Amino acid sequence: MKAAVWYGKKDVRIMDVPEPSAPGEGKVKIKVHWCGICGSDLHEYLVGPIFIPTTEPHPLTGDVAPVILGHEFSGEIVEIGPGVTNFKVGDRVAPDACQVCHKCYACKIGKYNVCDQLAFTGLMTNGAFAEYVVVPEYTLYKIPDNMSYETAALLEPLAVGVHAVRQAPIAQGESVVIFGAGTIGLATLQAVRAAGVSKIYVVEVAKARKDFAKQLGATEVFDPTKMDIKEKIKEVTKGVGADVVFECIGSHKVTPIAVEVARAGGKIVIVGVYEKETSLNFNNVVFKDKHIIGSLAYAGDFAIAIDLINDGRINVEPLITGKIRIDDLIEKGFDELVNRKEENIKIIVTPC
Numbered sequence: 001m002k003a004a005v006w007y008g009k010k011d012v013r014i015m016d017v018p019e020p021s022a023p024g025e026g027k028v029k030i031k032v033h034w035c036g037i038c039g040s041d042l043h044e045y046l047v048g049p050i051f052i053p054t055t056e057p058h059p060l061t062g063d064v065a066p067v068i069l070g071h072e073f074s075g076e077i078v079e080i081g082p083g084v085t086n087f088k089v090g091d092r093v094a095p096d097a098c099q100v101c102h103k104c105y106a107c108k109i110g111k112y113n114v115c116d117q118l119a120f121t122g123l124m125t126n127g128a129f130a131e132y133v134v135v136p137e138y139t140l141y142k143i144p145d146n147m148s149y150e151t152a153a154l155l156e157p158l159a160v161g162v163h164a165v166r167q168a169p170i171a172q173g174e175s176v177v178i179f180g181a182g183t184i185g186l187a188t189l190q191a192v193r194a195a196g197v198s199k200i201y202v203v204e205v206a207k208a209r210k211d212f213a214k215q216l217g218a219t220e221v222f223d224p225t226k227m228d229i230k231e232k233i234k235e236v237t238k239g240v241g242a243d244v245v246f247e248c249i250g251s252h253k254v255t256p257i258a259v260e261v262a263r264a265g266g267k268i269v270i271v272g273v274y275e276k277e278t279s280l281n282f283n284n285v286v287f288k289d290k291h292i293i294g295s296l297a298y299a300g301d302f303a304i305a306i307d308l309i310n311d312g313r314i315n316v317e318p319l320i321t322g323k324i325r326i327d328d329l330i331e332k333g334f335d336e337l338v339n340r341k342e343e344n345i346k347i348i349v350t351p352c
Helices: 039-047 155-167 183-194 207-215 229-236 254-261 302-310 326-339
Strands: 002-008 011-016 027-036 072-080 132-136 175-179 199-203 220-222 242-247 262-270 291-294 320-325 346-350
Touching: 002 326, 011 326, 039 326, 072 132, 072 155, 155 183, 155 302, 175 183, 175 254, 183 199, 183 207, 183 242, 183 302, 199 229, 207 220, 220 229, 229 254, 242 254, 254 262, 320 326, 326 346
Parallel strands: 175 199, 175 242, 199 220, 242 262, 262 291, 320 346
Antiparallel strands: 002 011, 027 072, 027 132, 027 346
């Protein structure tokens, strides 16, 4: 079968690889319909390895690079392994990407997204930029018959936004600032709106992303190249600062500003993934009794994301700005997202 295989920085190869064999105990084989290009895929392509194991096999999966990328996907079950009881051949599914041990403390308290041996599909084991992929049954979510496979491929990033909002959490009437209007920022924006917040301010530079933020319900969108963001947030919050701030970029330059614009006692939810270590003046946190909250992936948030789309509270289809075939993944996918950031949000890929 054809697949996109990561070998190293700037070395992702579209090549023929063996089709996965019959799924083992508790696993299913899925025919992939669509798979989205995630920011983490881009990070691995541009500066990796970040998550991908390259020297020692991953402790849970036993895998090591080269590895097939792709984890934001939807498809149809074509084969089930022994012990699979809740799904059958023909089921339409959208798996989450967390493969876990179920034994560590984090798993036992429901925080499987920070499992001691966490393995993301498409990073620590083979993923869905391929015609077929094998994943554990416990990662699966059935999608409604009226939900397209294209829409279902965006459940994964939407679940990230839902999880971030639940991590805060947010109360109606609070003011929110979101730094970054990429896929995760826009997913967070929609999740914030679904939570009943009416004052949502987005900070973004790229024109297309600014336009999407406005279309999806941002109260105002601010361009940091055209104004002092700290002063602007102070102005719109009447000198108080934002109740909740989401950092959806993972930037060492942005994070200190995100901390500063939160009000006294406010919350800063860190959703972005950083390519390198960053410094922070923690007196800006301590002196104002602020709360910094980490938010990684999701833990049981897929079901909520499905409901939010299914009942019409959230619409992710406008986020899809490109549909390509796997043969074009590098030129029309990765390079397109890097070089034409102004015009793109989410590009999804079909292996067919």
